[in-house]
Amino acid sequence: MERQYVDSSMISSIGYDYLSSILEIEFKNGVVWNYPNFPEYLWHEFEIADSKGKFFHLNIKKQYTPTGYRVS
Numbered sequence: 001m002e003r004q005y006v007d008s009s010m011i012s013s014i015g016y017d018y019l020s021s022i023l024e025i026e027f028k029n030g031v032v033w034n035y036p037n038f039p040e041y042l043w044h045e046f047e048i049a050d051s052k053g054k055f056f057h058l059n060i061k062k063q064y065t066p067t068g069y070r071v072s
Contacts, residue, residue, distance in 0.1 A: 008052040
């Protein structure tokens with residue numbers, strides 16, 4: 001999955017796979033989490049959010065369960 005680098009104090013990059021509806025987030029500590037069944041409309045909101053960290057905490061962290069992670 002291709003990710004785009006973002007300006008954030010906690011997130012390095014984000015990406016979305018439209019075919020599988022998976023959100024991928026790479027955090028500053030190098031850990032990459034995958035969030036399955038992530039809605040496309042919410043991806044678009046995340047992509048344009050002024051604060052990726054705030055958006056993550058308010059709309060993703062407790063609402064979606066990540067599956068697997070790796071250290072990049």
